[in-house]
Amino acid sequence: MQRLAPGATIGILGNGQLGRMLALAAARMGYRTHVFGPEADSPAEQVATDSTVAAYEDEAALGAFADAVDVVTFEFENVPAASAAYLASHTQVRPSWRALEVCQDRTREKQFFASIGAATPAWAAVNSLAELKTALAQVKPPAVLKTARLGYDGKGQAKIRAASDAEAAWQAITGGHAPKANGAFAILEGFVDFKCEISVIASRGQDGKIVCFEPSENVHANHMLATSTVPARVPPATASEAVSIATRAAEALDMVGLLAVEMFVTPDNRILCNEMAPRPHNSGHWTQDACGTDQFEQMVRAVAGLPLAAPMRHADVVMRNLVGADVNDLDRYLTDPAAHIHLYGKKEARAGRKMGHVNVVTSKKS
Numbered sequence: 001m002q003r004l005a006p007g008a009t010i011g012i013l014g015n016g017q018l019g020r021m022l023a024l025a026a027a028r029m030g031y032r033t034h035v036f037g038p039e040a041d042s043p044a045e046q047v048a049t050d051s052t053v054a055a056y057e058d059e060a061a062l063g064a065f066a067d068a069v070d071v072v073t074f075e076f077e078n079v080p081a082a083s084a085a086y087l088a089s090h091t092q093v094r095p096s097w098r099a100l101e102v103c104q105d106r107t108r109e110k111q112f113f114a115s116i117g118a119a120t121p122a123w124a125a126v127n128s129l130a131e132l133k134t135a136l137a138q139v140k141p142p143a144v145l146k147t148a149r150l151g152y153d154g155k156g157q158a159k160i161r162a163a164s165d166a167e168a169a170w171q172a173i174t175g176g177h178a179p180k181a182n183g184a185f186a187i188l189e190g191f192v193d194f195k196c197e198i199s200v201i202a203s204r205g206q207d208g209k210i211v212c213f214e215p216s217e218n219v220h221a222n223h224m225l226a227t228s229t230v231p232a233r234v235p236p237a238t239a240s241e242a243v244s245i246a247t248r249a250a251e252a253l254d255m256v257g258l259l260a261v262e263m264f265v266t267p268d269n270r271i272l273c274n275e276m277a278p279r280p281h282n283s284g285h286w287t288q289d290a291c292g293t294d295q296f297e298q299m300v301r302a303v304a305g306l307p308l309a310a311p312m313r314h315a316d317v318v319m320r321n322l323v324g325a326d327v328n329d330l331d332r333y334l335t336d337p338a339a340h341i342h343l344y345g346k347k348e349a350r351a352g353r354k355m356g357h358v359n360v361v362t363s364k365k366s
């Protein structure tokens with residue numbers, strides 16, 4: 001295990017709010033940070049020690065970045081393969097490209113879940129309208145058609161209520177262009193009539209030790225996370241199974257860092273895995289004000305080669321995202337002593353843009 005000394009520099013690819021909170025946690029642990037991303041005055045750049053504003057494909061900029069840092073990690077997973085490979089040949093990268101690669105593609109992700117014995121909704125890979133029609137005979141409507149890559153917050157998704165929706169759904173996710181994809185372009189997924197959605201954030205250190213936060217119960221609005229509540233209202237056996245799945249996934253990916261696993265819980269308390277992210281996750285923000293060590297510090301510890309801490313939750317908590325104009329309603333939280341406000345430094349409160357979040361804590365009941 002290679003341990004970074006205080007004053008060492010953690011490089012972070014991506015410069016959004018996750019990078020910002022990661023940089024703040026790194027600073028608290030005595031590290032410098034250098035963030036890399038395409039936008040100037042980004043949420044992460046505002047708080048990091050250093051910043052490079054460049055395209056992810058810019059090899060000269062990546063090379064200078066690699067020379068300036070002691071380790072590279074990511075705040076998002078959609079890094080081009082060539083850039084990740086380039087960085088890995090110049091410096092230490094945690095987590096490895098393999099972990100990112102599996103999480104970049106819904107087909108590989110679903111196959112991975114099967115390989116660790118975790119159930120998923122019924123699904124089929126789809127590369128054309130004809131294949132979509134065939135798949136609908138197997139994965140029956142209602143179903144969701146999702147692009148295999150680069151979808152987030154419900155983007156690149158179309159609901160199929162009946163087989164007659166196939167053309168419109170295909171048009172919606174392809175924009176009418178014949179897809180060019182490396183592997184399957186899309187997956188058709190059975191719609192799950194879930195009781196609730198939960199997620200588990202696992203962290204894995206360089207020594208292979210895995211520590212998981214308990215599941216949060218997540219509510220989405222307009223395809224975007226709205227709230228996370230802890231404890232989740234699921235039976236203890238379901239919570240244990242969720243933690244076991246996240247642990248198996250982090251182990252099988254040989255993860256160093258964080259792995260968030262999102263899952264559906266069916267009315268009979270079975271877990272169906274939805275997707276994973278190899279980075280801090282919006283549904284883990286509750287840990288900032290309800291745990292001794294939060295997800296960001298845990299990630300810093302993992303990439304810096306420090307031992308991980310037990311989460312030690314000390315409060316019940318509801319995390320609420322401030323999306324778009326929600327941020328104008330701050331006064332109700334500013335006057336609530338139980339509310340912990342986290343803003344991301346974004347100037348324009350555009351509709352659908354995550355501007356910040358609030359953790360409202362109450363005394364721990366269970």
Ligand code: AMP
Nearest residue numbers: 121144152153154189190191192220223
């Ligand atoms: P995703 O980008 O795949 O995480 O989807 C965003 C959200 O859409 C999920 O958190 C669910 O609320 C909903 N959703 C996605 N896939 C399904 C599905 N197969 N069945 C029911 N709801 C879904």
